Amino acid sequence: AQSVTQPDIHITVSEGASLELRCNYSYGATPYLFWYVQSPGQGLQLLLKYFSGDTLVQGIKGFEAEFKRSQSSFNLRKPSVHWSDAAEYFCAVGDDAGNMLTFGGGTRLMVKP
C-alpha cells in the first residue's frame, strides 16, 4: 500500500528565507506525486505535480519540487518565503491512475516577519 510521510509537523522560517519541506513516499511503481497548500478553513490548491520526465518540477507561487527516486523523496522548495505562504502543506501520492490520493500528515508553515 502506498504511504506518505512528512517528517516535519511544524516549520517556522523568517520572511525572505529559503524553505524546504520534506516528503517521503512509499510506492511500488513510479509514483504520481503532488504538493497541495491549504489555508485555514479553505480547500486545497495544487502547487505542483510530478508524473514523469524532468525530476525538477516548477509550480505556482515560486515553488519547485525535486523527485529523487533513490531517496523516495519529493521535497518542496522555495528560495524566498513570503508571509502569505503561511499555511498547511500536504504531499500526496496517487494510485496507478494518479487520481486516488494518499496524503501525508501535513506540515504547518509559519513565517516570521
Next chain:
Amino acid sequence: GAVVSQHPSWVICKSGTSVKIECRSLDFQATTMFWYRQFPKQSLMLMATSNEGSKATYEQGVEKDKFLINHASLTLSTLTVTSAHPEDSSFYICSAWQGWEPEAFFGQGTRLTVV
C-alpha cells in the same frame, strides 16, 4: 485546470438530522469521484470512491450506511451524512477524475458542524 464545485461550503445541523453535500464537475465529465474527510489539524483521509452508475467503494472503517454516496450522473456525486452526530463534524472534500489525465481535481470543501 478543470473545475469542481462543492456545495454547501459550510453547514450547521442538529444532531440526528441528515445533511447532503454535493460535488459537481462543472466543465468535464467525471467517471470517478472521491470523498475525503479532514478532522481539525489532521490530514485528509479517503472515505470512499464513487463511480458513476455503480455502488461506492468505502475505505475500511467508514460506515456505508451512515455516509451514503450517490453518483447518479457524470457530473454529480452526493454525500449524505445520515443521523449526524457531533463526532461527524469535520471538513469534507471531494475530488473528481476525468478518466484519462492522472490527476483528480478538488472541490473547495464543506465544513460540517453538528450541534
